[in-house]
Amino acid sequence: MATAAVIPSYNRVEPGSEQLKPSSYPDTGVISSVDADAVATDWVKDFNRALSTQDLSAVKQLFLSESCWRDQLGLSWDYHSLYGPDKIVSFITSAPNGSRILSVKVDSSNITRKPSVAAVDFKGKVNGVVSFLTVETDVGRGRGLVRLLPDTQDSNKWKAFTLFTAMHELKGYEETIGSNRPNGVDHGNHPGRKNWQEQRIATENYEGDLEPTVLILGAGQGGLTVAARLHQLKVSTLIIDKNPRVGDNWRNRYHQLVLHDPVWYDHLPYVPFPSHWPVFTPKDKLAEWFESYARIMELNVWNSTTLIDAKWDDGKREWTVTFVRRKANGEEETRVLHPRHVIQATGHSGEMKMPSIKGMDDFQGDRLCHSSQFRGAENIPHGQSKRAIVVGSCNSGHDIAQDFYEHGYDVTVVQRSSTYVMSSKNGLDVLLGGLYEEGGPQTEDADVMFMSIPNAMLKRMHQDATAEISRRDEKILEGLEKAGFKLDNGPDDAGFFMKYFQRGGGYYIDVGCSQLIIDGKIKIKQGQEIEEVKPHGLLFKDGEVLEADEVIFATGYENMRGTARKIFGDDLAERVKDVWGFDQEGELRTMW
Numbered sequence: 001m002a003t004a005a006v007i008p009s010y011n012r013v014e015p016g017s018e019q020l021k022p023s024s025y026p027d028t029g030v031i032s033s034v035d036a037d038a039v040a041t042d043w044v045k046d047f048n049r050a051l052s053t054q055d056l057s058a059v060k061q062l063f064l065s066e067s068c069w070r071d072q073l074g075l076s077w078d079y080h081s082l083y084g085p086d087k088i089v090s091f092i093t094s095a096p097n098g099s100r101i102l103s104v105k106v107d108s109s110n111i112t113r114k115p116s117v118a119a120v121d122f123k124g125k126v127n128g129v130v131s132f133l134t135v136e137t138d139v140g141r142g143r144g145l146v147r148l149l150p151d152t153q154d155s156n157k158w159k160a161f162t163l164f165t166a167m168h169e170l171k172g173y174e175e176t177i178g179s180n181r182p183n184g185v186d187h188g189n190h191p192g193r194k195n196w197q198e199q200r201i202a203t204e205n206y207e208g209d210l211e212p213t214v215l216i217l218g219a220g221q222g223g224l225t226v227a228a229r230l231h232q233l234k235v236s237t238l239i240i241d242k243n244p245r246v247g248d249n250w251r252n253r254y255h256q257l258v259l260h261d262p263v264w265y266d267h268l269p270y271v272p273f274p275s276h277w278p279v280f281t282p283k284d285k286l287a288e289w290f291e292s293y294a295r296i297m298e299l300n301v302w303n304s305t306t307l308i309d310a311k312w313d314d315g316k317r318e319w320t321v322t323f324v325r326r327k328a329n330g331e332e333e334t335r336v337l338h339p340r341h342v343i344q345a346t347g348h349s350g351e352m353k354m355p356s357i358k359g360m361d362d363f364q365g366d367r368l369c370h371s372s373q374f375r376g377a378e379n380i381p382h383g384q385s386k387r388a389i390v391v392g393s394c395n396s397g398h399d400i401a402q403d404f405y406e407h408g409y410d411v412t413v414v415q416r417s418s419t420y421v422m423s424s425k426n427g428l429d430v431l432l433g434g435l436y437e438e439g440g441p442q443t444e445d446a447d448v449m450f451m452s453i454p455n456a457m458l459k460r461m462h463q464d465a466t467a468e469i470s471r472r473d474e475k476i477l478e479g480l481e482k483a484g485f486k487l488d489n490g491p492d493d494a495g496f497f498m499k500y501f502q503r504g505g506g507y508y509i510d511v512g513c514s515q516l517i518i519d520g521k522i523k524i525k526q527g528q529e530i531e532e533v534k535p536h537g538l539l540f541k542d543g544e545v546l547e548a549d550e551v552i553f554a555t556g557y558e559n560m561r562g563t564a565r566k567i568f569g570d571d572l573a574e575r576v577k578d579v580w581g582f583d584q585e586g587e588l589r590t591m592w
Helices: 036-052 056-061 085-094 196-204 221-232 283-296 395-406 424-432 443-451 455-472 474-482 495-503 513-518 560-568 570-575
Strands: 063-072 079-083 101-106 116-119 127-137 140-151 157-170 214-217 237-240 300-302 305-313 318-326 332-337 341-344 367-370 387-391 410-415 420-423 507-510 522-526 530-534 537-540 545-547 550-553
Touching: 036 056, 036 101, 036 127, 036 140, 036 157, 056 063, 056 085, 063 085, 079 085, 079 455, 127 157, 140 443, 157 443, 196 300, 214 221, 221 237, 221 283, 305 560, 318 341, 341 560, 387 395, 387 537, 387 545, 395 410, 395 507, 395 513, 395 522, 395 550, 420 424, 420 455, 420 474, 420 495, 424 455, 424 495, 424 507, 455 474, 455 495, 474 513, 495 507, 507 513, 513 522, 560 570
Parallel strands: 063 157, 214 237, 214 341, 237 300, 367 550, 387 410, 387 550, 410 522, 420 507
Antiparallel strands: 063 079, 101 127, 116 127, 127 140, 140 157, 305 318, 318 332, 530 537, 537 545
């Protein structure tokens, strides 16, 4: 009887999600000198003519057979990646009124945006014309980007390899920024009027009959940025969070935590990090920034607030939400509000994934917990020694192991499968260089450039990028393998981003722990599952027992849908979709 093939951990996907197939590059031949402005302008003119006349055969002729149109809210109220001319035309045909996008224009408003000859692959062997676009739909305006290549099968006519369109604003509901900024005062005679501070207190506390239109659960970066955007659209929004202060979701994490991605990649809307901000942000510094951001942006945040009940009324199209709020004076109050919308911004990771292993309750050491509950290694009294085991070999596991080592512990990392490893410098230089770096494009432009790459094409590009990172990191990777640490290159050898998008983990961005493993200062227990937790250690399947005073399980998190089930109950959890991983079109599931 044949046995089912075992899927390697680096190819594992979130349940119900798709294994994304990398795109291929067309054979464009050698491109000599070309007038990029003329090429982009001519293509845009033909594209607009085809849309305005609803000539779908003409639309089809403007795209390469290997093409993709990636759209965010322009063609529909969803995100789509449409691969190939046939799917593009089929999607437009199936829409009740055809294409909702009315027209696009070449955007030459700065040097980054204007049409230019540029590579569309990682190695720079496939070159074409790249141009930013402005987009107008039936209800809004947005931005886009097109990559044009000559079609060698059709007299070298310039056609779209990728087209990206995204709606950024609704007509009549523009943000209150720039020339649309508020006046700040209503001049004239207004007896008894409240000043700004009095108005803020009334608004923040939803005094009287005030009700929020939107309720956001969670005051982390996701909740804050959505609230900031909604505030600029004059949509009344309330954030609630169980923690006492904004930023506590970072303050309460392990002691040595520093962000692994750089400052240029982490800006919040409207108030970017200042020019003196460090490249990598310590957790407590980030927490202080979030707290300041909430005040500067005049966001309504209720801390120390616990949601008790939330029910949706299909008839009234509104929620009834009950929660208990602990006020600054220590008093508790129960409030019932009726928002039209609830946004769950509790983090895409969901509840902690803590294994259930025989003997856990009998552990007699100092600490056994999940990494989310780990606050930091303790100082060991002089003359004593301590042993720590970290179960899990990704970012958190490595950071915690390094923290233990730096506090004098004897440390072992349990690696059950394999891990993708790249050094912080080489990995980020290769993957983010030219986009998110000092002196790089404006953040808004960098975001358009990155999001304009369909994920299947990104996977193909990152196969080459991963090979380049591995070349630069050769010494580290060889040393890890010699130390018994098992490596992989991510799904289809596409590295970090694809492993993150596909399963939400399985990688380590090296900031120093790899060398400790190479030097034997941190030991590795590889390829063995835990059989039992003993009073003073762990028993593995191979019969070996490792003694430990502390055991930390850096074993990841459940799907965010589980958190929705915990908060809203089974009925609502069954109406929403799973989070993370790719859908059939290669878009991330349920993230936007």
